[in-house]
Amino acid sequence: MKNHNTEIALVVGHYPHSGAEGEWEWNKKCGEYMQQRLEGLGFKVYLHIHAIRGYGARQDAMREAVKDNLPYCKAVIELHYNDADSEQAHGHEFLYNATPKLAECLQGSFKKSFPESTARDGGTKQRSTGDGAGFLIKAPAASCIVEPFFRHNQAEWEQFSEAWQKVGDTYIAGICDYTGISYEQDKPQKDDLTLESLDARVKELERILKPR
Numbered sequence: 001m002k003n004h005n006t007e008i009a010l011v012v013g014h015y016p017h018s019g020a021e022g023e024w025e026w027n028k029k030c031g032e033y034m035q036q037r038l039e040g041l042g043f044k045v046y047l048h049i050h051a052i053r054g055y056g057a058r059q060d061a062m063r064e065a066v067k068d069n070l071p072y073c074k075a076v077i078e079l080h081y082n083d084a085d086s087e088q089a090h091g092h093e094f095l096y097n098a099t100p101k102l103a104e105c106l107q108g109s110f111k112k113s114f115p116e117s118t119a120r121d122g123g124t125k126q127r128s129t130g131d132g133a134g135f136l137i138k139a140p141a142a143s144c145i146v147e148p149f150f151r152h153n154q155a156e157w158e159q160f161s162e163a164w165q166k167v168g169d170t171y172i173a174g175i176c177d178y179t180g181i182s183y184e185q186d187k188p189q190k191d192d193l194t195l196e197s198l199d200a201r202v203k204e205l206e207r208i209l210k211p212r
């Protein structure tokens, strides 16, 4: 299963250096970290950085880039964090359009690692108009927008400002859950790099190479 090459696209939300304060930079780090970890798990990953300002044209370009890079793409996840006028706003939400399963896997995994985070409206939301709907609809595979916390909620920012790896790990576990790939498989196998296994391999080579 190591080289299953299951195709996953990650998209850093927003035009570079825009969105909520620090959002693009935080999610770029999260996406780069996820790409590396997912590739270690045998996934084929394409990380997309938007390069067009206009929202509709930006999503059209995303669609074409994902299709070019990943012809058998299983999931497209756009990385965000939330912002609101009220500093009281808090909690997480995972948005989907056509089908909820990817959002449910990602939300379930996030909630397991951050049980104190409020699941807004149950944690997953169907969205067909307004913010993010264009991305969700144009993505050429199952799609989800992740909104793990609110930037201007002080308690949440204290918890999450440096947590892009930990949050990324929850998304990876959710992707594994969604695709049926084991999250454990990049850990060394039991017999990797032990003296016993090396000794056994040397003995096997000696047996093969020994002149008859």
Ligand SMILES: [Zn+2]
Binding pocket: 013, 014, 019, 020, 023, 079, 080, 081, 082
């Ligand atoms: Zn955003």
